[in-house]
Structure formats: structure tokens, C-alpha cells
Amino acid sequence: MSPSSELPLVGLSEIVAADRRFAGRIRRTPVLHLDAPVSAPGRTTERLPELLLKAEHLQMLGSFKIRGAFNAIASLPEEVRARGVVTFSSGNHGKAVAHAAAVHGIKATVVMPDTAPDVKIDGVRALGATVELVTPERRDVHPYELAERTGAHMVHPFDSREVIAGQGTVGLELLQQVPALSAVLVPVSGGGLISGVAAAVKAQRPDVAVIGVEPELAADAAESLRSGERAVWPTEDVYRTRADGLRATSLGTLPWAHIRQLVDDIVTVSEDDISRAIHGLACHGKQLVEPSGAVAPAAFLCGRYVPPAGAGPVTAVVSGGNVDPALVASVLTAQF
């Protein structure tokens, strides 16, 4: 038994506390219907339940990340919070920490690789954070040194109880919004989102299936759950997927403890499945999502997760919508 499985998991009360801390400053995102055709080769699709979308791409800043970042900062004792926060991210988590820090009137430093595109660096700066650019090799070291030196609190993107509790509010809302829910599909990267959702859902409705979804090209979590040992994939491997929000090379320690105890299965989708899902979400659902945000719906739309006969509605968490319009334009005009 690995040590991680002995870590106490995040409890429902912590997730409810996060929801209270939000106090209306984080959006309760809608659940949308998706009337897209399902292509599940060799399987009868006529009796499939409806696919619903938990629309976190419509969350503030375009992704679920603000939930965890906000809760992590709001949970800090005032004297700790006053010293500011630090994090590392080239994506949605950096923006989320910058915004949550600004709301709390404290300083945020976001460490980003010097290879990050200007638009992402400018996006974080526009939210009031200080950006420190480092070489990719220094990315995992520098933030901790910085926290040590300045006394700033590290807001880890996923390996944090408070972040997991914040992301768990997605599951809390979902059970209220879809009482007949039979399964929820959640994209997996470092594992913070699915850990929180699983903690919220399983505490209340152990009968609801919590299914992780990963790109085939970054399937370390699927491998971990199958083997029982946390897998680590090479960076160059996980960077092959276009789902740029799902390129973590391994699960966090705390997420791994949640996933091995609470998650029913982790399925994988191909790059072609992701493109088809982006297309289906746009043409049938009228929603523009980023590739990482299309991964969970892709598992249903492309038959990678087929619910049992007679099951109630399935919800896929659309994790984010921060997509380059040119990418969506190219997918919209592609033939499937």
C-alpha cells in the first residue's frame, strides 16, 4: 500500500465550506444539453441517455481553475495571506491565482516558462500579477525558492487540499442541478478537479459513477489506476496531445490518493476524438471550448464511455474555453 492512500481525503464539509467562501463571487455554471450524434462503432446508440455539459468554460476567466485558487487564498489565515502567494502555471491556473489574489488585495507572483506565448504572459499581467519567467528546467524549482525567500504562500495547481475542495464545488452544484445523474465524466491532468468532484459526489451519491478521461497521448493516470502504482510519463510524450491543459506528467500525491479510492474508471480518447468533440460541441451545442475542455464530452460522443442500459443522464465537465479562435475556425470547416 503506497503512503498516498493513507492521506486523509478531502471531506464534504471542506467542499461545502469552499462554496460558502465563494459567497456568489464565483459563478454557479449552467448545465447545458448537447444534442449531438454519438459515434460508437458497433454499439447501439439509440438507447443512450442524454449527455449534459457542466459548463465550466463559462466560469469566470474561462475555466474551473478559479474555484480552487479562490478557495486556497480565501482559506489562508490573514497574516499568511498578507505575505502574498506564488504559483507556477502557463495556463488557466496562473490567471485564476492572479485574479483571486487581486480580489483579496494581495500580491501574486506567477512563475511561467520563458517559452510561454506573449498572449498568456500578458493575460496574467493584466490581472495584476507579477510574472517571473524562467527556463523550463527551473520551472519546478524556482517557485519554491521564491516562496521560501519571500514568505509567500505556494498555491499548487492541484496538490493541495484547499484547491481540491474548491474544484469539488463543481460536483456539489452538479448533484443539485441533475438529481437523476448516473455518471460524471471529468478530464484528468494533475488530478485536482476529479479529486474534488469525486469527493463531493461519492460522499452524497456513491451510486453515481465518477469516470476520468485522458488523452491517449497523456494517459499516465489511466495507467496508474490500472496498475495500482502512480505512473510518470516523459514530458516529451505528454506534450504530443493538443489538449494543452492535460499535459501533467503524473498525478499529484493527494489527487492520486483520491483517485485510487474514489474514481470508478479512467478512459482515454484519441486526438481525432478530441477534434470531433470540438466540432460537435460547436455545431450542435453552440459552444466554443478549448481542446482540454472537449476531452470529457469526447469520451461519450465517441463511445469511449458507454453507460449501462437504462442509466440516467450523463454529465461531462467542460473544463475550459480559452481557445485560439483560429483553431476553432479550422475545426468548424473540417469534415467529419
Next chain:
Amino acid sequence: MSPSSELPLVGLSEIVAADRRFAGRIRRTPVLHLDAPVSAPGRTTERLPELLLKAEHLQMLGSFKIRGAFNAIASLPEEVRARGVVTFSSGNHGKAVAHAAAVHGIKATVVMPDTAPDVKIDGVRALGATVELVTPERRDVHPYELAERTGAHMVHPFDSREVIAGQGTVGLELLQQVPALSAVLVPVSGGGLISGVAAAVKAQRPDVAVIGVEPELAADAAESLRSGERAVWPTEDVYRTRADGLRATSLGTLPWAHIRQLVDDIVTVSEDDISRAIHGLACHGKQLVEPSGAVAPAAFLCGRYVPPAGAGPVTAVVSGGNVDPALVASVLTAQF
């Protein structure tokens, strides 16, 4: 005083009755936040209230039209309904009548101009309706002859109490969803949608501004409200706008009675405003909408309707999302 202003208007009880008839078979569409920049030349935009979207493009079949069509058919006495329904439409109303008829197990005939694209004809047929193609000149005559000959009931796209009452459920939901509402922006074509919304809103909250929005190139209703006389525009004029759902040449008689008594103002938007709004809705709101569906948000985003200082949130009704993906792709990659 024109005779139309003496017609009794649709009352709140008829709209509430429509909502009851839906019995969950029509979606209660979500209200979405739109964090898009406002370009109102020469005006301070910093103090503008938030723009919300009543997302009828996420309604069943992709537009609000099912509300009116469903209510019209559900309201019929059983022996009348059994004789079937007929309507004329080359767009969303035809699909709505076809679907509502299928739900009620009755026959629907949709008269369409023989110039309609195959994809629209096939769309109506796929919903189980019979399509009769006529020359554009016969479009307004043939459906009435057909109704006369077969005993089928005519479901007019907008000049009908039951259709107006059905569309009014948009306003009913909106007041529940946005209690602090200060104004609602509604696209105007034949006038059925704005009549229903105005009837629902003004009966409960006369302080909420109900503002119509039309393309400059099809602004017969704006002219009518200004002059006090119902204007009729030439077909070739209104066909200049890309908002193909808003090409009615004049208001219906019953809508005109509602609009002159209940609507506060009708503003117009340019074709460029419509393109900017499609772009803003996609890039900032992650929503794909048809040009007609972008017209009401355009009035706010382009400064054609500027709410008074200190006003509460404004909601724009996004009427539909049935758009050619290639059109959206071209707007997504355009520079504004």
C-alpha cells in the same frame, strides 16, 4: 387611432398557461454572462451594467420558436388539432411546428419557397413534416388555401395570440432568473417574440425597459414606432441584411398592437455591429449564434442602447443559433 391598438393584448395568465402546457417539454434556457468589451464611441463604458444573455440558441431546435409553436398546437381543441396544422416558413418556425406537431402525434405541412436551400427543406422533413414547395409569390397565399381545403389549422409565425403567449415564456423565465433586471433587448422581425416578452415583463415589472432591436437594413418596426403608423418595407430592401431571421417586411397586426402600447423603444444596428457581436459572443462568450441571434447583444456591445447610469443588469435575448459553421469560421478569423 388604428384598429390594431384596440385589439386586446395577450395577458400574463395566457403566458403562465403556456408555461404550464410546456410541462418540462420545452427547455428553461440558462442566462449566461458575457464579459465582452463594449465599443460605444464617445461614451464612458466603465460604469455600464453587466450584459447577460437569455440563451434561446440553446433552446430545443436552436431557437425560441418552439415555444410559440408548441403552445399554439397544445392550445387547440382536440378535434381541431386532429385535422393537423399548416404553416409557412423557410427558417426556425417551420422546424418548430414540425417538431411540436410530431410531439402531439398530428400531421404538419410546412409551405416553403422553392428557393429554400436543401438543408433547410431536409431539416423540416427530418422532423416528420410534409414540405410543400411553392414559388415565392405563392408563399403567402398557398398556406391559407391549403388550410381552407384540408381543414388544417394555420399556425402563423407571429400574428397569433397563442404564439405570442408561448414566446412570452421567455420573459416569464427572465424575471425569475434576473430579479434585478433593468432592461431587456429583444430582436424584432414580425414582432411575436417582443410582444410576448413585453406582455410578460410589463405585467409584472413596468419599470423594466423593453427595447426592440432591428437591423438598420430591415428597420420597418423602428420606423413604425417612431411614426405611429405600421410601416411596410419592400422585400428587396429587407433582404439586404445578413440577419436572415429578421427579414419580415412589416409587423403583424397583433404584434403591432403590443409594440405600440408596451415597448419603450426600438433601436437599430448596422451589419458591421452584427459581425462584431457574432465575434464577441464567440471569443468572449464562447457562444455560436446565428446573425439574427447576435442582433440584440449587438445593440449593447456597440453602444446603440446605453442604459442610464446606475442601472441594474441588462439582458439581451439571443434568439437562435442555427448558423452555417463556415460563416462563424470566417467571422472568428476576422479582425475587429
